[in-house]
Amino acid sequence: MDKIKIDSSNAYLYPMPMVIVGSVVDGKPNFMPVAWVSRVNYRPPMFAVAIGPxxxxxxxxxNGEFSVNIPSISMMERTDYCGLVSGVKRDKSEVFDIFYGELENAPLIEECPVSMACSVSETVEMKTNQLFIGEVLELYSEERYLTDGNPDIEKIEPFTLTMPGNRYWAVGSSIGKAWNAGKSLIKKD
Ligand SMILES: Cc1cc2nc3c(=O)[nH]c(=O)nc-3n(C[C@H](O)[C@H](O)[C@H](O)COP(=O)(O)O)c2cc1C
Known part of the structure; x- marks a missing residue:
């Protein structure tokens, strides 16, 4: 076996999808890029974001509310900016055009092809991060990002992150159909 142990503090997914988490702090919309994000429940749809202090x-x-917005490649600069500066010192409320759904503390980003408004159902205290688990109450997109009514990755043009090294990546092309590619390996008894 040629396996070697490497630094476990560098255990990440390669790559991690980038989102922008929106919140309202001190009465003002604020945005931060987040790579530690995942859907964590089937019904109802729930997302978890792992956020530091x-x-x-x-x-x-x-407020018990936040938004998850998927930026496209063209938004890389503004997304990164929101990660370089804190709302403590810089007003980030005008970096994007904002709209609201039913949750008044989940600011949604007009420029993002996909946005969801989440209501916190559980907060898990980790050692350094808080895991905010939110139920997706509303999902927004636009006709131009959809194919057959569903968000289309080729139209969304999302981007991803790798750590360490801290680099953004575009997503490659489709390589096969899920729940299908392995069918040829199912043994016929
Ligand atoms: C590419 C990128 C990914 C990030 N991912 C996360 C993350 O998953 N969780 C987190 O807590 N912070 C993450 N950050 C850091 C925050 O976005 C950053 O500290 C931000 O300025 C916090 O904004 P705020 O102080 O206005 O809340 C990331 C930053 C960048 C640039």
Whole structure:
């Protein structure tokens, strides 16, 4: 076996999808890029975001609401900017055009092809991060990002992150159909 142990603090997914988490802090919309994000429940749809001790955390804790917005490649610069500066010192409420659904503390980003408004159902205290688990109450997109009514990755043009090295990546092309590609290996008894 040629396996070697490498630094376990560098255990990440390669790559991690990038989202922008929106919240309202001190009465103002605030945005932060987040790579530690995943859907974590089937019905109802739920998302978890792992967030460190940031300004955004206070808003999410206080209001029990946040948004998850999927930016496209063309938004890379503004997304990164929101990760370089904190809402403590910089007003990030005008970086994007904002709209709201039913949740008044989940600011949604107009420019993002996909946005969801989440209501916190559980907060898990980790050693350094808080895991905010939110039920997706509303999902928004636009006709131009959909194919047959569903968000289309080729139209969305999302981007991803790798750590360490801290680099953004575009998503490659489709290589096969899921729940299908392995069918030829199912043994016929
Ligand atoms: C590419 C990128 C990915 C990030 N992912 C996360 C993350 O998953 N969780 C987190 O807590 N912070 C993450 N951050 C850091 C926050 O986005 C950053 O500290 C931000 O400025 C916090 O904003 P706030 O202080 O206004 O809340 C990331 C930053 C960048 C640039």
């Amino acid at each position: 940031h300004y955004s955390s206070r808003g999410i804790e206080e």
